Amino acid sequence: MGTDLLRCQFLAQLDDAQLERLANQERAHAEKGKLEQANEAATMLLRHAELKRTCAGLDDDLIARGAHYLRQAALAGEPDAVVRYATGGTFRITGSNAYLTTPEFEQWRREAPAMVQRALEAGQPGAVLLMLETHSTNYFLPWLTPHDPDAAEASLALARRVFGEDFDASRFDIKVRDDPRHRAEAERRAAEMHARHFDGEPQDFARAAHGLVPLHDAHGFNKWPRPGFTVPVGQGCLPQEGLR
Numbered sequence: 001m002g003t004d005l006l007r008c009q010f011l012a013q014l015d016d017a018q019l020e021r022l023a024n025q026e027r028a029h030a031e032k033g034k035l036e037q038a039n040e041a042a043t044m045l046l047r048h049a050e051l052k053r054t055c056a057g058l059d060d061d062l063i064a065r066g067a068h069y070l071r072q073a074a075l076a077g078e079p080d081a082v083v084r085y086a087t088g089g090t091f092r093i094t095g096s097n098a099y100l101t102t103p104e105f106e107q108w109r110r111e112a113p114a115m116v117q118r119a120l121e122a123g124q125p126g127a128v129l130l131m132l133e134t135h136s137t138n139y140f141l142p143w144l145t146p147h148d149p150d151a152a153e154a155s156l157a158l159a160r161r162v163f164g165e166d167f168d169a170s171r172f173d174i175k176v177r178d179d180p181r182h183r184a185e186a187e188r189r190a191a192e193m194h195a196r197h198f199d200g201e202p203q204d205f206a207r208a209a210h211g212l213v214p215l216h217d218a219h220g221f222n223k224w225p226r227p228g229f230t231v232p233v234g235q236g237c238l239p240q241e242g243l244r
Contacts, residue, residue: 002070008055010215083126083211088140125208131155136172157190
């Protein structure tokens with residue numbers, strides 16, 4: 001529910017001018033015979049419009065509590081909520097940096113690192129992505145952890161054991177040192193974590209990555225985590241019974 005309400009907050013930032021620009025892109029691509037790009041623009045426009053209509057039926061006070069509900073779900077250990085909350089998903093709504101001075105941001109700083117560790121100990125595959133995020137060049141989680149190349153390489157090795165050798169880690173931009181000793185140690189640590197937390201079994205990447213799909217991509221239009229990956233929105237932004 002928290003993610004759906006945050007998605008409504010995100011869509012509230014879209015004004016008619018932005019939607020009109022998207023419509024203009026669709027027409028321009030179609031006129032030039034670029035049908036794939038035209039279809040993409042049309043699909044984005046349709047999906048945004050559909051979700052905006054759904055969110056329009058919700059109470060503003062309820063929508064404003066999206067971050068609260070997401071945090072509650074994350075603290076309860078719900079896997080998708082853990083990934084989205086720990087990666088700072090509640091702070092990605094606007095382009096403003098005002099969140100840096102809020103009590104909610106300070107609260108997140110205290111909670112996120114321990115949440116990643118608990119998720120790993122609980123055997124949640126999303127924790128592996130959070131470990132990679134911690135050592136990435138992205139926002140939020142890397143701010144909380146000193147750079148540790150040994151841990152970064154072990155996390156990358158673990159991800160390939162858990163999600164397969166074809167796992168695309170380019171999103172995280174983790175540098176691997178050209179030293180056989182470091183690689184061997186990373187593999188040793190990865191094998192140990194894989195056995196301890198996942199019984200040495202492979203895990204489903206798409207399921208683990210739900211919480212990393214951008215808020216504006218309610219229906220899976222995003223090319224990452226993988227082409228064709230669809231997020232099951234089901235109820236869209238409709239709140240759960242009893243939480244109105």
